[in-house]
Amino acid sequence: MLTINQIRENKDEVIRLLKIKNFDASSIIEQILQIDLERRNLRQSLDNLQAEMNKTSEMIGKLFKEGKASEANLAKEKTGQIKEEIRLKNEAFSKAESDQHALLVLLPNTPNPSIVPGKSAADNEHIREGGKMITPNPSMIPHWDLAKKYDLIDFELGNKLTGSGFPVYKGKCAVLQRALISFFLDEATEAGYNEVMVPLMVNEDSGFGTGQLPDKEGQMYHATADNLYLIPTAEVPVTNMYRDVILNESDFPVRNTAYTPCFRREAGSYGKDVRGLNRLHQFDKVEIVRIEKPENSYQALEEMVSYVESLVQKLELPYRIIRLCGGDMSFTSAMTYDFEVFSAAQDKWLEVSSVSNFESYQANRLMLRYKPTGEKKTRLAHTLNGSALALPRIVAAILENNQTENGIKIPECLVKYTKFDFIN
Template structure:
């Protein structure tokens, strides 16, 4: 979340940035933050003064009793009693100010970086990179949801039987291709210096607040209400929360983590042709990379993470483009986000397969994640970043569609050692 000190020092910049994100309550919320902070500070000062007076009066009681000045001692006792009562009320008021301020800060988005373009939605995003050639398919080319039936790779009906829509069952070479992609992505991350983690698939409420899924995305997460635990929407949540309430040494930075997990999203309200097949699921697999850096390094790290994800697409021989999200399309918690998309030849449209984001100090403030500089005093908030490297369903959709031939579906060379086969054929 945004810190109060940052808001106070950069009020106009914050409001302008929030309006770029289409946060309509920007001015009202920021004014309320400043008002609550002023109330908190005034109450804190009054409480500190009362406690100091109470301390002095308490010391006087013993001295007055020792000197036989009982009447004055009794008066001092009465005064201490009044001070304690008033201090208790002030303490409760101070807690109310602090709680209300914290809850308000949770509802305010991150301020977008100056490079984030103006815009209202996806049509206003800006392409910054592209590569690969779109394949020319024949007139009889099939979309992936038809290919998976023809080659018996995924069974959506079995998933509906077992769980419900959006929970596919991978089978045969479909399951092997899925596993091959996971291992390929993990090995590439390990070669790039990331440390692998296998985190829990459920997180507590504090973890959801730590990375910003709560309260913003509460309705999009599956909630196990009996234990108040949430199924993770992405490995970003448990992996970044490994460092909640942690103070890192500057020499430990950057921290580079990677993890594979299933991801769970309710995707409430999603319907239509654009969600057919693997295009949008309630459960899907993803490899996530996370970094923790010094603030001055974070945007260079963001570019490195984008290039890492782009390199995977190149090795998979998939046509891709990278776009920078505009103010109206960027996420609640992020300061700057790149989306990577691959060309789906049979559907003739771009499919998002990765978001690579810099959160600056927004998550670290929530997580109370700090690092200790080698020089200077005090601890400083680190910058957190994460990215999909990569999300599997749409990658598989594009691989199947783009590589279909009369003989079968060709497997890219980089994946062949992981799959154990070069072609998916019928039967």
């Protein structure tokens, strides 16, 4: 979330930037500032009362020590009134604080000033494209039919075991999944990311830290008996490793990568985009997560984009890079690049990665700070993450784009992992 200081000091700027996301913040911000003023007044008088109380208690202690019990008892009687005042002020202060917090949480992250406004995906900025484009032709078979033809993915079996959106990968396709995971992790390690393996369930604090809670509560699977959430992305546990952490400047760069399955309820998304591997409740993904000093975060974002680009290039997939417009960006992001690969038989661009800079929005929730060398004050760090990459749509594109009459060709870069170069 945004900090109260950001809002207090740059009110108009914040309102202006949030308009880019089609969010009218003016009335919320007015309320916040009003509560903030009240809150600080209460804080001050509360502090004064407590100081008075401390002094009195200290005096009483001294009197008892000096054997002046009657004077001490007299002083004691006066404390009741101060105590009551403290109780009342404290109540009011707590209320102001929680009211303020409740309002702050409603504000999305401010987009980077260079973000174009826009209403929907149609207004996104096209950055560049690459790879060899494939012209779709009617003889191409969509991946769900290829999956059946070569016995690669059993959606019905997943239905039986769990429900829709939980496919069973079989034989060479199971191996292909494993190969992609290994390939992505090896590439990330090579690029300087530190591999970690993290819990697939997180607590409420973690969900709040990265911004899934409270607003996206309904999108996560919730194990209510233990109040734990199945992670929708490795971003949640990997970023939360740094919750309540104060980094030293020498700790940078902080770069982690993790493979995890991801679980998403996808509540409310029915319809045509859910066919085959296009949208699942459980899928595999390798994520890259960085923590940066504010002045380096946009350079880091560009590096991450280049890195993800190198992956789709090695996989020999036609791709395009898009920068999301204000209207299409997530609540928590300040700038997001999406990667889409072309899946020929569907004649469709499929989103396979989303790379974002959250600036200090998550860091403020996480209390993730760093201490610049030689300075006394801590500052909020910047957090970034990106998919590198999400598997199902990559698999869909590989199956569809690399199909031949006799089978499916495995991309060169994966052969050393799969130990086969053809599925038939």
